[in-house]
Amino acid sequence: MHLVTDNPFSGLEAFVTENVPLARFTWYKIGGPARYLVQPRSIEELQEAARRCTETNIPIYVLGLGANLLVCDQGVDGAVFRLNEEFWRRIKFTGNLLEVGAGTDMQKLLLRTVREGKSGLECLAGIPGTIGGGIRMNCGGKFGDIGSVISTVTVMDSQGNIFVRTKDDLVFDYRRTNIVAPFILGATIELEDDHPDAIMSRTREIWMYKRNTQPLNTKNCGCIFKNPRGLSAGALIDQSGLKGLRVGGAEVSTKHANFIVAHKGCSSQDVLKLIKIIKERVYDKHQVVLESEVRIWPL
Ligand SMILES: Cc1cc2nc3c(=O)[nH]c(=O)nc-3n(C[C@H](O)[C@H](O)[C@H](O)COP(=O)(O)OP(=O)(O)OC[C@H]3O[C@@H](n4cnc5c(N)ncnc54)[C@H](O)[C@@H]3O)c2cc1C
Structure with missing residues (x-):
């Protein structure tokens, strides 16, 4: 007390x-x-x-x-x-089982698994974030997602009670999981043995694909909208003629229309206004309601 x-x-x-x-x-x-x-x-x-x-x-x-x-x-x-202090960034290999803290940087972890000759995280190449954020969002893409290699997830509720969720009761869907606890503390991940050169070559291939299709070296927050079932949000936005549209310092990326890039002087309000315009124009043209993938705080 x-x-x-x-x-x-x-x-x-x-x-x-x-x-x-x-x-x-x-x-x-x-x-x-x-x-x-x-x-x-x-x-x-x-x-x-x-x-x-x-x-x-x-x-x-x-x-x-x-x-x-x-x-x-x-x-x-x-x-x-x-969760950025050392304790939350711990990495421990036991055979093919990897134990990680929620604050671990996914890109650093991926490189570590390559060096250790452990395969399974290549699909995370070019996806910035922590393990906690990656699990919450079930991040990934056409090469796979993080949920497919997760063995257990340790979570905590707002009273401080800690639970371990296992593969049997975890559900990973497109950009979501069934974890409702506010805190993800860490996870265990099942990997497979492979030669570091082979893992690196797959990682590089995925990273090159992302570099060629996404505005990786700009200020952005990944995809703004989820892909509606069977459709591509980026293609719908592109077909609505919105690539390059600007509000203040926010611009619909000319490289990938589902990204909004923040230029110098951009405010969050600029991004929110642009999101609203995109949703309206896509609905007018395609009668499709786009749903946000990006998390907006405090909404
Ligand atoms: C250039 C770029 C490219 C991207 N490409 C992709 C891609 O190809 N595929 C893809 O899926 N995503 C992509 N993203 C989005 C992003 O990388 C992922 O969603 C990533 O998982 C976010 O992790 P984060 O740690 O930054 O989470 P944050 O953005 O900080 O948070 C996201 C959500 O996770 C929650 N969260 C974070 N940590 C925890 C925790 N420890 N416990 C509980 N909840 C937590 C937050 O509360 C929030 O709701 C991209 C982003 C960028 C900037």
Whole structure:
């Protein structure tokens, strides 16, 4: 039980800070601040901060690398948890079983598996993010998705209770899972032995494909919209004549129409306005309602 003060995180100042700009923690580099930024160094610190949020009704947000995220200009009036300390980035190989913390960078992990001669994560080539964000979004594409190699996922609810979800009860669908707990803490992943050169060659092939088809070296947040069943959101946007359309500093990518690129001076409001225009124009032309893939905070 903590002492009752005005500060809901009193005593936790070593890892909770107030009014922290979030833009630098996102791929887009835009958006406002978090009322509280929580960067726990251990499970115990995470549990304590989560319980404080529950007791005081502070909304909980969990941030990975912010690669699929648009933070609104006014910021987030809640607690943003960032699992970036060493404990959350641990990687352990036991035979073909890989144990990883949720904050592990997927690209660094992929390169490590290549070096270790373990195959299975090649489909993640060119997809920025953490393991936690990757599992939450079941990230992937035409070469496969992360869900297919996941063995177990450790999750935590907002009261601090920890559960291990196994392959038998996990469902991974197109850009979603059936995990409802707010926190993904880590996972075990099943890999297969292969020669590092062969794994590297597959990884490079996938990465080249992505580099040729997506605006990888721009500020963006990946695909804005999910592909409607049997259709390509990018093709629908392209056929609506929207490639290159600009609102303020936000532009529909000329390389891949399902990406919105943020140029200098771009605000989150510019991106939101452009999203609204795209949805309206695609509906007018194709009678298809596009659904967001990007997570928008605080909506
Ligand atoms: C250039 C570029 C290319 C991309 N290409 C692809 C692609 O080909 N395929 C694809 O699927 N995606 C792609 N993306 C989107 C993005 O890379 C993935 O969605 C990735 O999984 C996001 O991970 P993240 O850690 O950045 O999550 P964030 O963007 O930080 O968060 C995304 C969601 O996951 C939740 N989350 C994050 N960490 C945790 C956690 N530990 N516990 C619980 N919830 C958590 C957040 O709350 C949020 O709801 C691309 C993005 C970019 C910028």
